[in-house]
Amino acid sequence: MHRKKKILIATAATLVIGTGTAFAFWSTTGTGAGSATTSAGASNLAIAQTSTITNMFPGDTAQTIAGTVTNNASNSAYVNTVTVSIASVTKADGVTGTCDATDYTLATPVMTIAKDLAAGATETFTGATIKFNNKATSQDACKGATVNLAYASN
Structure with missing residues (x-):
């Protein structure tokens, strides 16, 4: 019986010692700061018109505008829309009279x-159209004119 008692005591001691863990530590406090920056965004988008629009005349049918947007930045960029507008109209050399954005739609x-x-x-983008309006007045000043289109994206 002595032997069983010794084994039982040794096993109990091993269990108690084996499951117990001692911790030693110093309590302390601390503070810190850090920072991170994000890129300024993809401000390097190139928009190019790929459609050729020529020979417009009063009452002509609308011609489709198409083009591409290229992201030349080093990061990705979300492009929601491309908007086209008439920036100006340049009359042909030697032409007199008025030709402006109101002559086009x-x-x-x-x-x-x-x-x-x-x-x-x-x-790629497409969907916008441009046409030469047919006004009730002479539009001779628009002969040979160039419609300068502007593109913007967001």
Whole structure:
């Protein structure tokens, strides 16, 4: 019986010692600060018109505007829309009279892309149209004129 008692005591001691863990520590406090920055965003988008629009005349049918947006930044950029507008009209050399943006109509100038463009990626857009209006007055001043289009994205 002595032997069983010794084994039982040794086993109990091992269990107590084996499951007990001692901790030693110093209590302390601390503070800190840090910072992180984000990029300024993809401000390097290139928009190019790919459609060729020529030979407009009074009462002509609308011609489609199409193009591409290229992300030249090193990070991705979300492009929601591309908007086209008439920036100006340049009359042909030697032409007199008035020719301006009111001689033309842009339809559906806001074209939706709604895509995240990876760095270096290109996406196409289309949907806007331009046509030469047929006014009740002479539009001879618009012969040979160039309509300068402007593009903006957001």
